[in-house]
Amino acid sequence: MLFVSLLLVFLSVVFIVLGLYNMIFAKRRSIINRLEVYTTENYSYNADFNISLRQFILNIIGLVVRKMSRRNYMDIKQKKLNQAYVFMKAEEFLGISILFGILGFLLIYFVTKLWYLGLIGMLIGFKIPDIYVGNLKKQRMKKLNSQLPEALSILSNGLRAGFSFVQSMSVATNELETPIKDEFLRIVRDNTIGKPLEEALLDFSERVDDEDVDMLVTALIIQRKVGGNLAEILDTIADTIRDRMRIRGEIKTLTAQSKLSAIIISILPFVVAIMIFIMNPSYIKELFQSNVGIFMAIGGLIMQVLGIFIMMKLADVEI
Numbered sequence: 001m002l003f004v005s006l007l008l009v010f011l012s013v014v015f016i017v018l019g020l021y022n023m024i025f026a027k028r029r030s031i032i033n034r035l036e037v038y039t040t041e042n043y044s045y046n047a048d049f050n051i052s053l054r055q056f057i058l059n060i061i062g063l064v065v066r067k068m069s070r071r072n073y074m075d076i077k078q079k080k081l082n083q084a085y086v087f088m089k090a091e092e093f094l095g096i097s098i099l100f101g102i103l104g105f106l107l108i109y110f111v112t113k114l115w116y117l118g119l120i121g122m123l124i125g126f127k128i129p130d131i132y133v134g135n136l137k138k139q140r141m142k143k144l145n146s147q148l149p150e151a152l153s154i155l156s157n158g159l160r161a162g163f164s165f166v167q168s169m170s171v172a173t174n175e176l177e178t179p180i181k182d183e184f185l186r187i188v189r190d191n192t193i194g195k196p197l198e199e200a201l202l203d204f205s206e207r208v209d210d211e212d213v214d215m216l217v218t219a220l221i222i223q224r225k226v227g228g229n230l231a232e233i234l235d236t237i238a239d240t241i242r243d244r245m246r247i248r249g250e251i252k253t254l255t256a257q258s259k260l261s262a263i264i265i266s267i268l269p270f271v272v273a274i275m276i277f278i279m280n281p282s283y284i285k286e287l288f289q290s291n292v293g294i295f296m297a298i299g300g301l302i303m304q305v306l307g308i309f310i311m312m313k314l315a316d317v318e319i
Contacts (some may be wrong), residue, residue: 083207098126145212148213148241170187170188220233
């Protein structure tokens with residue numbers, strides 16, 4: 001019952017933090033949603049905001065994290081947030097990660113009374129926001145990739161109808177949905193305000209970070225330098241992407257059983273350890289009350305993580 005109570009407390013704190021975040025950033029998110037076409041790459045604060053208590057707290061967290069963090073690390077996090085379409089500064093995200101790490105440490109420590117296990121909980125809690133953002137990014141990139149063949153077909157038809165490439169892309173935005181609609185609008189806007197099309201396409205490739213988009217951008221840049229029938233090139237790329245999607249689906253079907261087995265084998269030791277701890281805490285605590293037991297647990301955890309990594313790499317087939 002103690003474990004269940006602590007788990008409920010932890011979940012309650014998590015939901016409270018999420019609720020406070022949504023409440024704090026509700027006004028800012030509504031403004032950004034209206035201006036998202038112009039603010040998708042580098043989201044930043046307006047220095048003229050009226051300073052309130054919540055803004056003061058966020059400024060303090062941002063200042064502390066900024067002093068503690070390395071610039072390249074923050075740039076990578078900011079790029080990942082932009083790719084996931086999460087309108088948040090990297091300093092705020094790192095502050096939330098630290099908060100989750102502290103909650104993870106407190107939860108594990110109050111359950112086990114062992115500070116070194118609390119450190120493991122802290123690492124897990126620290127990674128939870130990063131895993132969540134990574135999942136958002138993966139879902140957005142997957143949806144954009146699935147929209148590419150249709151988008152390229154619309155561009156090809158527009159070129160055959162006599163439109164320029166930028167005009168065809170502008171027309172395609174009326175037929176497409178988010179997220180590829182947002183990216184095409186961004187390319188058109190960048191080109192309209194004076195940025196060269198090649199540079200706008202390279203920015204698009206960097207924002208999306210997808211192999212099929214890289215192939216598309218490379219082909220478009222080469223075509224603009226050496227010439228050729230752009231409509232036929234787009235049709236060829238669309239067919240290639242469809243074939244890659246078909247092959248990915250077949251591979252996913254063939255490896256589904258192996259991936260499920262890997263997941264079950266990976267989580268089984270942790271589930272068994274939790275069940276033993278709930279039923280007989282004193283029995284499993286013996287493992288952590290001697291140096292030999294601690295080294296065995298650490299060694300088992302390292303080998304478990306290594307095994308998960310190897311199984312995932314074996315199941316990840318490059319196309």
